[in-house]
Amino acid sequence: MKALVAVKRVIDYNVKVRVKADGTGVETANVKMSMNPFDEIAVEEAVRLKEAGVVTEIVAVSAGVQACQETLRTALAIGADRAILVETDAELQPLAVAKLLKALCEKESPQLVILGKQAIDDDANQTGQMLAALLGWPQATFASKVKVEDGKATVTREVDGGLETIALKLPAVVTTDLRLNEPRYVTLPNIMKAKKKSLENLKPDALGVDVKPRLATLKVVEPPKRKAGVKVPDAKALVEKLRNEAKVI
Amino acid sequence: MALLVLAEHDNKTVKKATLNTVAAAQKIGGDIHVLVAGHNAGEAAKAAAQIAGVAKVLHADAAQLGEFLAENEAALLAGLARGYSHVLAPATSTGKDIMPRAAALSDAQQISEIVAVESPDTFVRPIYAGNALATVKSSDAIKFITVRTTGFDAVAASGGSAAVEAVQAPADTGLSSFVGREVAKSERPELTSARVVVSGGRGMGSGENFKLLEPLADKLNAAMGASRAAVDAGFVPNDWQVGQTGKIVAPELYVAVGISGAIQHLAGMKDSRVIVAINKDEEAPIFQVADYGVVGDLFQVVPQLVEELKK
Numbered sequence: 001m002k003a004l005v006a007v008k009r010v011i012d013y014n015v016k017v018r019v020k021a022d023g024t025g026v027e028t029a030n031v032k033m034s035m036n037p038f039d040e041i042a043v044e045e046a047v048r049l050k051e052a053g054v055v056t057e058i059v060a061v062s063a064g065v066q067a068c069q070e071t072l073r074t075a076l077a078i079g080a081d082r083a084i085l086v087e088t089d090a091e092l093q094p095l096a097v098a099k100l101l102k103a104l105c106e107k108e109s110p111q112l113v114i115l116g117k118q119a120i121d122d123d124a125n126q127t128g129q130m131l132a133a134l135l136g137w138p139q140a141t142f143a144s145k146v147k148v149e150d151g152k153a154t155v156t157r158e159v160d161g162g163l164e165t166i167a168l169k170l171p172a173v174v175t176t177d178l179r180l181n182e183p184r185y186v187t188l189p190n191i192m193k194a195k196k197k198s199l200e201n202l203k204p205d206a207l208g209v210d211v212k213p214r215l216a217t218l219k220v221v222e223p224p225k226r227k228a229g230v231k232v233p234d235a236k237a238l239v240e241k242l243r244n245e246a247k248v249i
Numbered sequence: 250m251a252l253l254v255l256a257e258h259d260n261k262t263v264k265k266a267t268l269n270t271v272a273a274a275q276k277i278g279g280d281i282h283v284l285v286a287g288h289n290a291g292e293a294a295k296a297a298a299q300i301a302g303v304a305k306v307l308h309a310d311a312a313q314l315g316e317f318l319a320e321n322e323a324a325l326l327a328g329l330a331r332g333y334s335h336v337l338a339p340a341t342s343t344g345k346d347i348m349p350r351a352a353a354l355s356d357a358q359q360i361s362e363i364v365a366v367e368s369p370d371t372f373v374r375p376i377y378a379g380n381a382l383a384t385v386k387s388s389d390a391i392k393f394i395t396v397r398t399t400g401f402d403a404v405a406a407s408g409g410s411a412a413v414e415a416v417q418a419p420a421d422t423g424l425s426s427f428v429g430r431e432v433a434k435s436e437r438p439e440l441t442s443a444r445v446v447v448s449g450g451r452g453m454g455s456g457e458n459f460k461l462l463e464p465l466a467d468k469l470n471a472a473m474g475a476s477r478a479a480v481d482a483g484f485v486p487n488d489w490q491v492g493q494t495g496k497i498v499a500p501e502l503y504v505a506v507g508i509s510g511a512i513q514h515l516a517g518m519k520d521s522r523v524i525v526a527i528n529k530d531e532e533a534p535i536f537q538v539a540d541y542g543v544v545g546d547l548f549q550v551v552p553q554l555v556e557e558l559k560k
Contacts, residue, residue, distance in 0.1 A: 017377045026381055095358040122376050124361045125345050130353035138424035141346045159342040162488050165428040214358035218384040229540035235553035241541050246523045248502045
């Protein structure tokens with residue numbers, strides 16, 4: 001069966017983001033960009049399902065600027081078979097991305113779509129759920145374990161109280177949590193191989209999707225900074241401060 | 250204008266996150282209705298009717314709603330949403346699962362994890378793990394919103410006397426089914442609503458060593474938490490994780506033990522009123538946000554702290 005994985009290009013996990021002085025957003029010029037870490041887990045999971053003989057083909061997809069090709073090449077290097085970029089310079093919000101992915105799912109007919117649970121830039125945590133809604137498919141968010149057999153997916157989810165397991169009819173949408181797997185390191189031979197894999201380029205119009213944003217960002221500011229407090233020499237002094245100064249115990 | 254709040258509950262009691270969400274709805278303004286969707290959830294519906302400031306409780310009761318599966322919950326919510334200007338849910342694992350699905354069914358772009366209300370269509374939400382705050386204005390007819398509970402002080406759980414109205418749930422979609430749940434049993438307060446949180450990090454060294462924190466948590470009546478590093482190392486269960494991708498907490502007192510203070514962790518606790526850090530590395534970033542820091546070996550400092558608290 002075919003699996004589709006969606007990947008997003010975001011500011012690298014290790015970069016300390018800076019808010020632009022004019023309050024329009026965060027600084028992205030000359031900043032290292034990488035695949036959203038949760039999406040890396042999604043690609044890895046698809047590759048493991050392929051290695052286990054469950055999945056036969058993995059299609060990696062992304063939506064955004066031309067440079068998203070690099071992100072897709074990374075997905076191909078991890079082990080995706082081919083890639084599709086929906087190229088646009090427009091700002092894409094989760095509902096628009098879900099609509100683009102729906103169009104791609106109708107074109108590709110995957111049995112399983114795996115996405116990261118959230119992107120570490122907008123922290124929206126929506127696209128997978130929205131895609132499942134638009135397709136009328138079941139969803140399993142925050143997956144920490146995925147088993148696919150007999151036409152269904154059994155997924156263990158990380159929920160507030162602990163873990164929950166649900167069964168989904170296929171086709172289905174799964175979003176990944178951190179502990180689903182540990183993505184492999186991409187090796188040089190695989191990067192070379194990835195360069196030869198197919199990468200198709202589409203435009204939102206060709207998919208008949210209106211990507212107009214519904215949310216206007218009015219301003220972006222730095223959060224109020226917390227001031228560093230004082231160091232105290234020992235437990236005794238700490239308890240004294242907590243009791244008499246902070247009055248919190 | 251009327252607003253609909255999706256209640257977080259366990260079919261018997263209403264969770265505190267609902268009270269924070271009602272508070273956010275009050276900031277927007279209008280009649281507040283609360284939806285209790287579950288199975289044999291009459292007790293929860295009664296509890297919701299007591300919440301201060303709630304005008305009406307909608308109670309949908311059906312077997313297929315008993316485990317809060319997103320497919321059935323979202324279908325119900327999207328159907329009811331048409332009568333409202335705003336639909337809100339707490340940004341809990343349940344709310345985050347259901348709400349975007351309901352929003353997409355209604356062709357609306359959800360506004361995730363708001364921490365402040367500027368006006369009925371304009372909200373503030375953290376992005377980049379809380380390293381920036383964005384003010385966003387929605388152009389959708391119905392606003393679907395998840396609420397970061399630490400951003401709004403809970404309304405009172407009692408004092409209200411709303412009418413409870415039964416609503417019909419749509420038929421079971423049959424797309425998914427509940428298999429099981431492993432819920433960590435604990436006598437301690439719940440992490441996201443505790444007055445005091447004691448968290449351990451990689452510096453704890455092992456899961457066994459987390460026992461060292463128990464007397465401290467007992468003494469302070471605290472919930473126990475952990476950094477992602479400690480969870481990834483398998484020291485403690487995943488639902489203890491505080492941070493960007495775990496739980497967001499804002500207790501009166503947060504005690505970070507053996508936690509270096511990675512950005513992702515700070516994102517989950519920096520709104521705490523008082524932060525205490527115990528770490529042997531005086532350069533650890535946690536000290537930059539801590540009100541009180543003790544540089545020292547946690548294996549000595551923590552037991553001493555427990556002794557001092559007994560005095």
